[in-house]
Amino acid sequence: MSEGLPPITPAQVVDAAVRLTVRHGIDGWTVRALAQDLGVAQAVVYHHVGDRQQVVYAVASQVVDQIPVPAADRPWREWFGALLADVRKVTLHHPGVARHLVVLGPLAGAGRIVRPGMDVLTAAGFAEDAMMIYNYLSNTALSLIAVEDERNKDPDERMRRARELADLAQDPDEGLSEMGEWLASRAVSIDQLRAADAHNYRFSVERALDGAEARLKVVRKRTARRAVRLERRSTRATGSKLSTKGQE
Amino acid sequence: MSEGLPPITPAQVVDAAVRLTVRHGIDGWTVRALAQDLGVAQAVVYHHVGDRQQVVYAVASQVVDQIPVPAADRPWREWFGALLADVRKVTLHHPGVARHLVVLGPLAGAGRIVRPGMDVLTAAGFAEDAMMIYNYLSNTALSLIAVEDERNKDPDERMRRARELADLAQDPDEGLSEMGEWLASRAVSIDQLRAADAHNYRFSVERALDGAEARLKVVRKRTARRAVRLERRSTRATGSKLSTKGQE
DNA sequence: ACCTGAACACCGTTCAAGT
DNA sequence: ACCTGAACACCGTTCAAGT
Numbered sequence: 001m002s003e004g005l006p007p008i009t010p011a012q013v014v015d016a017a018v019r020l021t022v023r024h025g026i027d028g029w030t031v032r033a034l035a036q037d038l039g040v041a042q043a044v045v046y047h048h049v050g051d052r053q054q055v056v057y058a059v060a061s062q063v064v065d066q067i068p069v070p071a072a073d074r075p076w077r078e079w080f081g082a083l084l085a086d087v088r089k090v091t092l093h094h095p096g097v098a099r100h101l102v103v104l105g106p107l108a109g110a111g112r113i114v115r116p117g118m119d120v121l122t123a124a125g126f127a128e129d130a131m132m133i134y135n136y137l138s139n140t141a142l143s144l145i146a147v148e149d150e151r152n153k154d155p156d157e158r159m160r161r162a163r164e165l166a167d168l169a170q171d172p173d174e175g176l177s178e179m180g181e182w183l184a185s186r187a188v189s190i191d192q193l194r195a196a197d198a199h200n201y202r203f204s205v206e207r208a209l210d211g212a213e214a215r216l217k218v219v220r221k222r223t224a225r226r227a228v229r230l231e232r233r234s235t236r237a238t239g240s241k242l243s244t245k246g247q248e
Numbered sequence: 249m250s251e252g253l254p255p256i257t258p259a260q261v262v263d264a265a266v267r268l269t270v271r272h273g274i275d276g277w278t279v280r281a282l283a284q285d286l287g288v289a290q291a292v293v294y295h296h297v298g299d300r301q302q303v304v305y306a307v308a309s310q311v312v313d314q315i316p317v318p319a320a321d322r323p324w325r326e327w328f329g330a331l332l333a334d335v336r337k338v339t340l341h342h343p344g345v346a347r348h349l350v351v352l353g354p355l356a357g358a359g360r361i362v363r364p365g366m367d368v369l370t371a372a373g374f375a376e377d378a379m380m381i382y383n384y385l386s387n388t389a390l391s392l393i394a395v396e397d398e399r400n401k402d403p404d405e406r407m408r409r410a411r412e413l414a415d416l417a418q419d420p421d422e423g424l425s426e427m428g429e430w431l432a433s434r435a436v437s438i439d440q441l442r443a444a445d446a447h448n449y450r451f452s453v454e455r456a457l458d459g460a461e462a463r464l465k466v467v468r469k470r471t472a473r474r475a476v477r478l479e480r481r482s483t484r485a486t487g488s489k490l491s492t493k494g495q496e
Numbered sequence: 497a498c499c500t501g502a503a504c505a506c507c508g509t510t511c512a513a514g515t
Numbered sequence: 516a517c518c519t520g521a522a523c524a525c526c527g528t529t530c531a532a533g534t
Binding site: 256 | 516517519520
């Protein structure tokens with residue numbers, strides 16, 4: 001240990017942090033544990049990468065880099081459906097990262113995904129709503145995963161709570177009776193709870209896409225009206241009366 | 249202090265925790281700070297309420313109790329629109345609580361809101377999808393607020409990041425250029441960022457309601473088909489041919 | 497420049513001891 | 516039963532000192 005061993009690189013630190021995150025979640029390791037995993041003193045982490053927050057940021061960036069980008073020629077709904085299915089796959093393997101992704105917003109390097117996403121929405125006709133819709137869809141997906149992560153932090157505790165809630169919901173006075181039956185049938189194993197999470201994710205993402213689709217119809221009408229108005233104004237300006245028949 | 253002063257009650261502990269939460273957020277106080285606020289030793293909190301998690305749970309319950317329930321006779325979309333606007337108002341005054349509400353799911357006592365909500369959805373025709381839709385809507389709303397809370401934890405840090413992202417997004421190579429202009433125009437004051445949050449909340453909730461509405465149409469058709477099939481079967485069983493003209 | 501070891505200022509939680 | 520004071524086992528972060 002005394003000789004000049006090859007010095008540790010920032011990349012090594014971040015890679016170790018990613019490995020620990022896969023195994024224990026982003027909140028499941030400490031700076032001490034990370035240093036020990038690397039076989040160095042804690043201060044080494046601060047020297048090469050920075051404080052815990054900066055390590056987390058680096059881990060989040062690497063997770064984003066693992067998300068595949070759907071082919072640009074697919075229809076917008078398919079494109080986002082594919083993206084958000086992959087987002088879940090990748091982030092769920094790095095528990096706790098999804099939460100940071102929503103909170104931090106688009107990281108450096110996220111343009112790889114954001115640009116084609118915005119293009120696909122603009123091509124579909126979302127016009128000036130494209131960005132709001134992009135945020136809406138990615139927020140919905142990442143928030144759902146963030147909640148899943150948090151609930152799965154302690155599987156035993158989750159099972160306990162599910163059973164507790166199932167019992168509580170049996171009581172007709174509580175007004176949760178539909179929820180009671182539903183939970184009682186699922187709260188028998190952690191695998192079933194997770195399967196319910198997966199189903200809930202797909203359902204919610206589809207509803208979010210429905211919401212975007214409904215908006216698209218409104219925006220398209222607005223755009224069409226605006227085009228007519230512009231057209232009318234320009235024809236009036238040139239003195240032409242050719243297109244006035246569409247006026248009333 | 250040595251005489252038998254009136255002993256502290258659990259309610260006093262929780263009330264103090266709520267006050268601290270309003271002022272500093274749920275993550276902004278420690279058990280030590282709570283005890284000091286009450287003028288007692290830390291162990292008193294554990295004696296009357298339990299560990300930190302249980303205090304948080306009690307605070308969350310009290311926040312839920314403050315949410316007003318819309319009149320049961322309003323149409324489902326209005327009902328949820330009103331509810332979710334009030335949810336934001338109440339939870340935003342208790343920073344960090346929204347996150348616990350999503351993660352914990354319906355608390356004891358939430359039946360006050362869940363039951364009329366389910367009734368309103370069932371009356372609208374959501375049938376067996378009512379619960380999924382209820383979860384979808386409340387999850388969407390609470391998750392958005394949870395993200396807002398987290399972003400506002402450190403306003404300075406948030407401003408810094410917004411400006412940073414605005415600069416980054418100016419770079420055409422990053423593929424965030426629409427976002428760059430948008431952010432650059434808003435990242436001048438924290439109030440403008442918060443106004444953008446409010447706008448984003450309303451927009452997203454409206455999209456989520458659009459998504460539910462689209463689903464409603466599908467479910468209604470399915471229910472109608474099923475009714476026809478049942479009707480047909482019963483008429484066939486009784487030998488009647490009265491309603492067969494709707495067959496094809 | 498890189499790394500160590502130790503310290504600092506915090507946490508949540510527990511528990512023997514007092515009244 | 517209620518409360519105190521002190522301790523325990525952790526954190527993230529910093530920093531003088533070594534090579």
